[in-house]
Amino acid sequence: MHDIRAIRENPQAFDAALARRGDAPVSSEVLALDEARRAKILAAETAQAEQNKASKEVGAAKGRGDEAEFERLRALVTEKKAEVAAMQAEAKELDAQLTDMLARIANLPADDVPEGEDEDGNVEVNRWGTPREFAFAPKEHFEIAGVAQGMDFETAAKTSGSRFVNLSKGVARIHRALAQFMLDTHVDKNGLTETATPVLVRDEAMYGTDKLPKFGDDSYQTTNGWWLIPTSEVTLTYSVAGDVLEESALPIRMTAHTVCFRSEAGSAGKDTAGMLRQHQFEKVEMVSVTHPDDSDAEQKRMLRCAEGILEDLGVPYRTVVLCTGDMGFGARRTYDIEAWLPGQNTYREISSVSTTGDFQARRMNARFKPAEGGKPQFVHTLNGSGLAVGRCLIAVLENGQNEDGTVTLPDALGPYLGGKLVLDTDGTLR
Structure with a gap:
């Protein structure tokens, strides 16, 4: 398994090492999937924060007796909860895809390994x-x-x-x-x-x-x-x-x-x-x-x-x-x-x-x-x-x-x- 951080830091070196094996470059594909996964995680965290904020405001609206605001916020909490669950599921699926992709990429040869085709x-x-x-x-x-x-x-x-x-x-x-x-x-x-x-x-x-x-x-x-x-x-x-x-x-x-x-x-x-x-x-x-x-x-x-x-x-x-x-x-x-x-x-x-x-x-x-x-x-x-x-x-x-x-x-x-x-x-x- 490869360290995704190392690929992010130097994708060109990663592809060059694979090329020594005769393998095609994959860093762009790996990083695109990694970026999509990280974006989905961030979106889920943002929606979670919005859900938590609305949950706190629900109690305040109820305490003020503002029934309309209470119902609006309660609906918002339900909506955000569904959004968070969906985004977390998508992030989990993207993470599984990334893990599988990394698991299928060969190890990188040591620098002193001689180059050759067979x-x-x-x-x-x-x-x-x-x-x-x-x-x-x-x-x-x-x-x-x-x-x-x-x-x-x-x-x-x-x-x-x-x-x-x-x-x-x-x-x-x-x-x-x-x-x-x-x-x-x-x-x-x-x-x-x-x-x-x-x-x-x-x-x-x-x-x-x-x-x-x-x-x-x-x-x-x-x-x-x-x-x-x-x-x-x-x-x-x-x-x-x-x-x-x-x-x-x-x-x-x-x-x-x-x-x-x-x-x-x-x-x-x-x-x-x-x-x-x-x-x-x-x-x-x-x-x-x-x-x-x-x-x-x-x-x-x-x-x-x-x-x-x-x-x-x-x-x-x-x-x-x-x-x-x-x-x-x-x-x-x-x-x-x-x-x-x-x-x-x-x-x-x-x-x-x-x-x-x-x-x-x-x-x-x-x-x-x-x-x-x-x-x-x-x-x-x-x-x-x-x-x-x-x-x-x-x-x-x-x-x-x-x-x-x-x-x-x-x-x-x-x-x-x-x-x-x-x-x-x-x-x-x-």
Whole structure:
């Protein structure tokens, strides 16, 4: 959500920031609606004052015995009361229209975000690890013999349709181990607080985390109105909705492992092979709630938390800062981490770490009390994948594959797999 005062003070700068995203200017439309709303509020207040004045004069006229004046004033009070009610209703409707308009306008990019139209404008800022040289043509994850024994798309399609998968045997255990490894690392090494959250949320939670109203088609809604979360960013971030926190409580750093759901609207035909893009998937999410002065540093910290997971697993990756045309709706700045997938001979996104500034905080009225006193201020919120479990599974399997169809697993998973670090061709671990 945007601060209407900032748009009033510098509409040209607001439109210029949107233009960097490739969005059309909207300040004139916003300000016209804002002016109409403010004019209606002023008219209602003026009519209310006239009503109050006439109400006082009614009593005076009655005391003087001036029946004609009494009746005239009483009629005037009734008239003004109706005017006030109508104007207040119109002002409320205009306010709702303004709020809806502001809620559909993307966040403004930070000044240091590179300009560009699409992913071709993203800028690499870090690269770690050297992709392994294979003595054979590496396969995609679902083609590896040992993996194929425990990755069943046909049965999942029979029960649920396309873009679902059943995992079994060693593959299922590796998937579970990765999530546990990520959580333990974030809690024990990175200082995040583990949180178990619901996966069904109300409209308010989706709205407060900028998933509604603009992106309702990207998520699933139940028949009784709850939404299935697209990520636990929704539940973790919304946990501070409506709060006025002590400054000393910041930063708040949380992590959660949840099942996530996305309709993948508009992605027909993309990444349909394997389990790279699914309707149901698991993620270990990171969310931070910070003082505005600390949010940029916190984003870098969260980025290192996510990168460290891949380093511990020995998966080569590169980190890019997204350009203005490729950023998500609610982000001020986003870093994508892309893991190396030898089966595709390319880097693919495995994590996005974004700062939203006060964009989400305004929508959900999350504030803090400055230690030195003064009015409460909006917090800043950040979110990032730490990591997408299914995509991490793909990266581990493809990078560890052997020519005979087995997979050698990272040492970091040993404690979670009973020391068994080879996925055999029959799908079991040894």
